[in-house]
Amino acid sequence: MSKVRILWLYDDLLDLYGDWANLLALTKGLDAMGAAWEIDHKSLGDPADLSEYQMVYIGPGKARNLEEAAKDFIGRKEEILAAVERDTVFLVTGNSRLLFGKSFTGPSGETIPGIGLFDYTGEETGNVFISDVLASPVFAPETMSYGFINRTAHIHGNDRDPLFTVAKGAGDGETEGETHEGNLYRNFFGTWQLGPLLVKNPVILKELLRRLVGEDFCDWNTTAEELALKLTLNEISK
Amino acid sequence: MKMKLALLLGKILYLLGKPFGKSTNLPGELALKICPDMMGRFRFDGKVLAVTGSNGKTSTANMVAHILKKQGHAVAHNAKGSNLTGGVATTLLVASTMGGRVKQDFVVLEVDERFSRLIFRDFSPDYLLCTNLFRDQLTRNGNVDVIIEKLHEAIKPSVKLILNGNDPISGDLAPGNKRVYYGLGKTAQSSEKCRNITHDAKVCPRCFGRMNYTYYHYNHIGGYACAKCGYTNPEWAYTADQVDFATGDFTINGCRVHTDYKDLFNILNTTAAVAACTELGLPLEACCEAISTFVALKQRYDEFRVGDRKAVMILSKNQNPVSFDQSITHVLEREGEKTVVVFINNINHTGHKDTTWLYDIGFERLLGKVDAIVGTGPRAYDLAVRLKLAGFPSEKVRIERDLSQLKPVIDKTRGDICILTELYDAKSILEVISK
Numbered sequence: 001m002s003k004v005r006i007l008w009l010y011d012d013l014l015d016l017y018g019d020w021a022n023l024l025a026l027t028k029g030l031d032a033m034g035a036a037w038e039i040d041h042k043s044l045g046d047p048a049d050l051s052e053y054q055m056v057y058i059g060p061g062k063a064r065n066l067e068e069a070a071k072d073f074i075g076r077k078e079e080i081l082a083a084v085e086r087d088t089v090f091l092v093t094g095n096s097r098l099l100f101g102k103s104f105t106g107p108s109g110e111t112i113p114g115i116g117l118f119d120y121t122g123e124e125t126g127n128v129f130i131s132d133v134l135a136s137p138v139f140a141p142e143t144m145s146y147g148f149i150n151r152t153a154h155i156h157g158n159d160r161d162p163l164f165t166v167a168k169g170a171g172d173g174e175t176e177g178e179t180h181e182g183n184l185y186r187n188f189f190g191t192w193q194l195g196p197l198l199v200k201n202p203v204i205l206k207e208l209l210r211r212l213v214g215e216d217f218c219d220w221n222t223t224a225e226e227l228a229l230k231l232t233l234n235e236i237s238k
Numbered sequence: 239m240k241m242k243l244a245l246l247l248g249k250i251l252y253l254l255g256k257p258f259g260k261s262t263n264l265p266g267e268l269a270l271k272i273c274p275d276m277m278g279r280f281r282f283d284g285k286v287l288a289v290t291g292s293n294g295k296t297s298t299a300n301m302v303a304h305i306l307k308k309q310g311h312a313v314a315h316n317a318k319g320s321n322l323t324g325g326v327a328t329t330l331l332v333a334s335t336m337g338g339r340v341k342q343d344f345v346v347l348e349v350d351e352r353f354s355r356l357i358f359r360d361f362s363p364d365y366l367l368c369t370n371l372f373r374d375q376l377t378r379n380g381n382v383d384v385i386i387e388k389l390h391e392a393i394k395p396s397v398k399l400i401l402n403g404n405d406p407i408s409g410d411l412a413p414g415n416k417r418v419y420y421g422l423g424k425t426a427q428s429s430e431k432c433r434n435i436t437h438d439a440k441v442c443p444r445c446f447g448r449m450n451y452t453y454y455h456y457n458h459i460g461g462y463a464c465a466k467c468g469y470t471n472p473e474w475a476y477t478a479d480q481v482d483f484a485t486g487d488f489t490i491n492g493c494r495v496h497t498d499y500k501d502l503f504n505i506l507n508t509t510a511a512v513a514a515c516t517e518l519g520l521p522l523e524a525c526c527e528a529i530s531t532f533v534a535l536k537q538r539y540d541e542f543r544v545g546d547r548k549a550v551m552i553l554s555k556n557q558n559p560v561s562f563d564q565s566i567t568h569v570l571e572r573e574g575e576k577t578v579v580v581f582i583n584n585i586n587h588t589g590h591k592d593t594t595w596l597y598d599i600g601f602e603r604l605l606g607k608v609d610a611i612v613g614t615g616p617r618a619y620d621l622a623v624r625l626k627l628a629g630f631p632s633e634k635v636r637i638e639r640d641l642s643q644l645k646p647v648i649d650k651t652r653g654d655i656c657i658l659t660e661l662y663d664a665k666s667i668l669e670v671i672s673k
Contacts, residue, residue: 011440012448013440013441013446016376017594017595018435018595018597018598018599019597021597024627025627044446062383126384128377128380130377130588131590148591148594150594195592195593195594196597200593227619231619235591235616236591
């Protein structure tokens with residue numbers, strides 16, 4: 001298996017939470033499969049040739065930082081869209097999803113363009129909204145995942161290519177009981193859910209890795225993760 | 239008239255509640271209901287100092303009060319960390335005469351950074367000491383930018399700031415206000431690379447340029463310069479230096495100080511307390527002498543024995559990774575064999591099941607340094623996953639979610655017992671372990 005190259009985009013700007021552990025879980029999975037990997041860090045103004053990477057990760061950040069990242073990100077629009085279309089794996093969590101919609105209103109009230117992979121728009125509200133979420137990923141509807149939403153921004157009009165069917169907690173809308181959350185388009189995974197998502201949910205981690213390494217995928221022991229998830233699901237389902 | 243009634247009822251409630259431990263917040267809350275602008279009606283004979291920040295504000299405020307009292311001054315102070323509006327109001331109404339006059343030489347108010355704008359809506363301190371700003375309880379507080387906005391609403395132009403010259407974030411508070419900095423240069427325990435996962439100043443808080451550090455004390459506290467705009471550590475009026483980590487001796491502006499808590503975090507807080515008292519008008523030498531006799535609150539750091547083993551309770555706050563990182567530093571400083579017991583709860587106050595914050599804590603620093611880690615509490619199995627991903631072999635990790643069953647698990651471990659827990663959960667753990 002050739003070395004898996006991962007790009008962590010805006011690792012310095014968009015690093016608000018322990019969400020980076022999605023990469024930790026992912027690389028531990030690669031280790032278990034015996035796959036070599038490398039993570040590159042790129043930020044504002046850094047040249048990055050996306051064709052060199054099999055995966056791109058962007059995490060959540062402070063509203064001001066996201067606004068700054070967006071100004072840089074729009075300059076990478078064509079390259080990012082092309083990478084999505086050639087099935088590069090993307091994991092985009094928290095408010096960095098706003099970069100991929102049509103536009104969003106930032107903390108200063110300014111409308112900031114996104115790269116338009118999706119039709120949704122975003123809005124920074126300044127108010128913290130939190131929710132435990134139980135949901136089924138569209139590729140494994142028989143399974144239940146856990147995620148945690150902690151956001152001050154909202155997404156409006158996200159009505160295609162959902163990643164999750166929500167059973168309990170908040171979806172992409174403002175109201176409890178919203179049916180859908182996130183996006184899965186080709187190998188682009190976008191979600192508000194933290195947890196960190198891939199740590200809490202081995203099913204999602206393994207799906208993402210299958211897409212990342214293809215036939216080289218082989219399973220490994222995630223009993224500890226499954227037990228932790230089961231307890232969480234049981235408590236919330238009560 | 240409203241003010242007099244508020245003071246009277248507040249004082250009565252305080253006296254009635256005191257034997258039951260119910261007198262810290264309620265009297266102030268009630269008094270504010272009767273007289274909503276009560277805080278603005280107090281008249282202070284002495285200077286008022288507020289102490290805020292993400293971490294260390296209780297200890298630092300206690301140190302300030304200790305120095306002032308040692309020097310023979312009368313001090314009004316919310317000593318027990320009752321730092322929300324009700325607690326501050328209680329402290330002031332108890333200290334005040336029925337005429338609303340606070341006669342103490344000094345008023346030292348620990349203030350929650352989120353509540354600062356409400357607490358200081360109707361009055362203002364003369365000085366504000368901010369120890370640091372970190373990500374802390376993101377589900378409740380929002381991020382550091384949100385906290386800064388709230389502090390900016392609280393800080394009136396007349397307030398003189400006492401700021402941490404090693405913190406690029408809190409050091410840049412209210413740029414128009416008069417200020418004085420304290421700081422600590424590179425020491426033998428500082429590092430060239432950040433030892434922690436949580437680093438809130440990877441980019442410049444002024445211009446988003448990359449921050450270069452020549453040394454780190456801990457997290458984003460250290461020696462920094464922005465590669466883009468040149469923003470760098472300010473000049474310090476109060477400099478800690480010549481730290482001897484074996485004895486706990488160091489100097490502040492050349493004056494000798496001793497501390498039993500030798501980590502960099504505490505040395506900076508001690509320097510902050512001395513800086514504040516010197517700004518309040520006390521001689522530096524007297525401040526340094528007084529602080530050298532300070533003993534931390536038992537609630538924060540408590541040593542005791544369990545059978546023939548030593549044990550220590552180290553306050554580690556829920557969703558506050560820097561607090562846990564500090565606790566890990568305490569553990570690593572202890573000599574000899576040790577076992578770490580970690581209580582991981584759901585999100586405080588809301589009960590949400592999130593454990594993302596565990597990945598902001600550098601548990602990796604304990605690898606190979608402890609006999610075992612025992613995880614307990616509602617989210618103990620999530621801690622097990624965190625430790626697995628950190629690289630701990632499974633035989634080093636013991637999980638017992640049920641606190642009541644913890645004792646036999648701990649009995650099978652070796653060395654000093656270091657308990658990392660939130661204040662709320664400390665008592666129940668102590669009861670179980672001390673059986």
